[in-house]
Structure formats: C-alpha cells, structure tokens
Amino acid sequence: MEPIIAIVLALIGYALGSAKIINEGNAALVERLGRRHRTLNPGLNFIVPLVDQIVMEDTTREQYIDIKPQNVITKDNIYLEVDAILYWRIREIEKSFYAIENLQGALMQLATTTLREIIAQNTLEETNVTREEMNRTILRELNATTSDWGVEIIRLDIQRITPPESVRKSMEEERAAEIKKRALISEAEGESQAAIKKAEATKTSMQIIAEGLRTNPESKEILRYLVAQEYINASYRLGESANAKVVFVDPGKSGDLMKEVIAEATNTESNGNGS
Template structure:
C-alpha cells in the first residue's frame, strides 16, 4: 500500500505544480528550458513542472503614467512648465517583456522627449489653443516607437501649462486691454446709433411741423407757444444746477429765427415737389 500512496501523492503534487490559474485581464509568458515557449491566457492552464517556468505575468488592461512637470521652451522662446498623463496598454505581452528591459521607465523617457519636441515646434499661443492637434501629434509619434515594444498609447492629456510670472502678468494686462477696447468700441457704436436716431427724429419732427404750417397757417401761434414752453422748461432745469450759467433769450424776439427755419423747410419741400412735377 505504501508504494501506491507514494504514487498518488506524486501525482497530486504534479497536478498541483502543473496547474496555473491566470486572472481575467492578465496574460503570462512561459519559458521551457530557458527559451520562450508559449503564452498563457486567462483561466486554468497546465505546464510541465521543473521544465516549464512562468517568467512574467502582467495586465493587458489600460494603465496610466503620470509625467512629472517638465521645463519646456516654446518656439517663441518662452519657458513653460508642462505636466501630462499618458494612458497606455500592452497589446503584445511577448514583445513588452523581451524587447525592452524597463517598459514603464522607457515609456516615461520617450514621452518626455516627444512632449518637449512637439511643444518646441509651436508658439505659446498655439500650445494653448491647439491642444487637440498637439495631443494627436504626440500620440502618433509615440505609437511609432512603442509598437516595437508591444505597447499602444491610447490618450495623452496635458494637465497644466504653467507660465512664468512675468508672462502671466503680461497676458493678463493684454486681456484687460482687449476687454477695455471692445467696451469702448461698443460704447462708440451705441452713441453713433443714438445720434443717428436722434437726427432722424428731429428731421421727421421738422417735416411734420412744416406740413402742418402749410395746411393751417394759424398753427404758427401754437408753435410759438410750444417753443416758449420748452424754453421755460430748459431754463428751470439749468437753474437747479449750482454750477450752471444761464443766458436768457426772449422767446418773442427769437420767433423770427424759428419762422425762417420753418420757411426754409417749407420752401425746400415745395421745390422738391415742383421738380418732381416738372420731371413727370
């Protein structure tokens, strides 16, 4: 019985030694007698004890690398501090193990170098405005290198672009000046539009008054009354100001001025109608 028990124990030990469980999302590499033999997929796998050896087990899920702040000079000679995050995953675990010694270290170095190179080809304004295009250019250049390592770069995010204090203050002053400029332009356009509307209203009023005077000469007394009333209102408002200097004009003597103005408007419209009749 003892030999049988010994054989059973050996078989149990062999089975336990040959069975390897690989978790979901991971893969493993097996070497046989020191040479690459095969790849183990997630689930239960069997190897030959003492002959086969698992030399690597790693995840094929998405991972990320935090790139520490880097001092970079832009195309317009401005020093900025940039930090980024790179998202990547292993596509070929065999290449990632045999083609490169320190995979994560190599990814950090190549990402830092590429980041500096791409930013150096852009001005500070382009770096701030065209981030999507810059991300795409960096990812494409990185994937050309990391493809030989069995790695794919999925995304790259520039978290912060820190400007020197002098440059930051200069940009803030420039933005403030631009806002003030737009406000002045808007105000000037508003005043221009208001002046045009006021002139159009005055012209329309003169035309209405002149038409009323032509149709009813007695309405001139009403016009004189309205002018005198406006004069009195204006004098009262000026009198309320402490710094105002008031010059009084007799409305009765100024009526001739208004009559001449009205007469000119009437003559102008009359001549215009005569010209139209003559042309027809």
C-alpha cells in the same frame, strides 16, 4: 496500498503544480525550456511543471505614467515648465517582455523626449493655442515607436504649461489691455449707434411736422404754442440749475423767431419732395 497512495499524491501534486489561474484583466507569458511557448489568458490554465515556467504576468488594463515637470525651450526661446500624464496599455504581452527592457522607464523617456521636441517646434503663443493639436501629434509619434513594444499609447494630457514669472506678468498685462480695448470699442460703437438713432428720430420728427404744416396751415398756431411751451419749460430747468445764467430775449422778436423755424422746416420738406 502505499504505491497507490504515492501515485495519487503525485497526481494531485502535478495537478496543483500545473493549474494556473489568471485573473481577469491580466495575461501571463509562459516559456518552455527557456523558450517562448504561449500566453495564458484570464481563467484556469494548465502548464507542464518543471518544463513550463511563467516568466511574466501583467495587466492589460489601462495604466498611466505621471511625467514630472520638464524644462522646455519654445521656438521663440521662452523657457517653460511642462508636465503631463501618459495613458497606455499592453496590447501584445510577448512584445512588451521581449522587445524592450524596463518598459515603463522606456515609455517615460520616450514621452519626455517627444514632448520636448514638439514644444520646441512651436512659439509660446502657439503652445497655448494649439494644445489639442500638440497632444494628437505627440500621440502619433509615440505610437509609431511603441507599437513595436506591443504597447498602445491611449492619450497624453498636458496638465500645465508654466512660463516664467516675467512672461506671465507680460501676458496678464496684454490680456488686460486687450479687454480694455474691446470695452472702449464697444462703448464707441454704442455711442455711434445712439447718435445715429437720435439723428434719424429728429429727421423723422421734422419731416412729420413739415408735412403737417404744408397740408394744414392752421397747425402753425399749434406749433407756435408747442415751441413757446418748450421754451418756458427750458427756462424753468435753467433756473433750477446751480450754475444757471439768465438770458433775456426780446418778446417782440420771439414771434419772428418762431416764424423762421416754421419756414425753415417747411422749406426743408419742400426741397426734399422736389428732389
């Protein structure tokens, strides 16, 4: 019985030693007698005890590295402080283990160096305007290197680009001046449009009056009445003003004045039709 028990215990120990469970989202690398043997996928796996050894188990899920603020000089010699976040994942666990020592440290150094080089090729204005384009350029350059490490760089997000205080103040003043300029232009355009509309309305009114006078001579008396009424209303408004001045007009000449206005309007319309 004892040999049988020993054999059973040995088989149980072998089974326990050879069974390896890899969690979902992970992968493991196995060496046999010191040489790369195979990769263990999620689930239940078996290895040969004492012969096989798991040398690495890591996640294949997306990871990130927080790139701390870096001092960078732009193309126009402006010192900036830039920080970003790098998102990456392991695609080939064998390469990530054998091709590079200290994978995360290497990714940090590579991302920092590439970020500085790309920003140094742009001016301050280009850096602020073309941030998305810079992100794509950095991504291409990073993946060109990290593909040999079995790593995929998913994206690099530039969090902040902080210029010096003096530059920030100048940028704020420039933006304020631009906003004020646009407001003045809009105001001037509005006034110009209003003046054009008013002139067009006045022209239309004069044409209507002139046409009425030409086709209906009796309407001249109506026009005299309307002009006189407007004159009286204007006199009342002038009298109500605190800075009002009294202007005397010879009543005997007011009729002549009305005739001149009517004649001028009629001549204007006649000349317009003749042309």
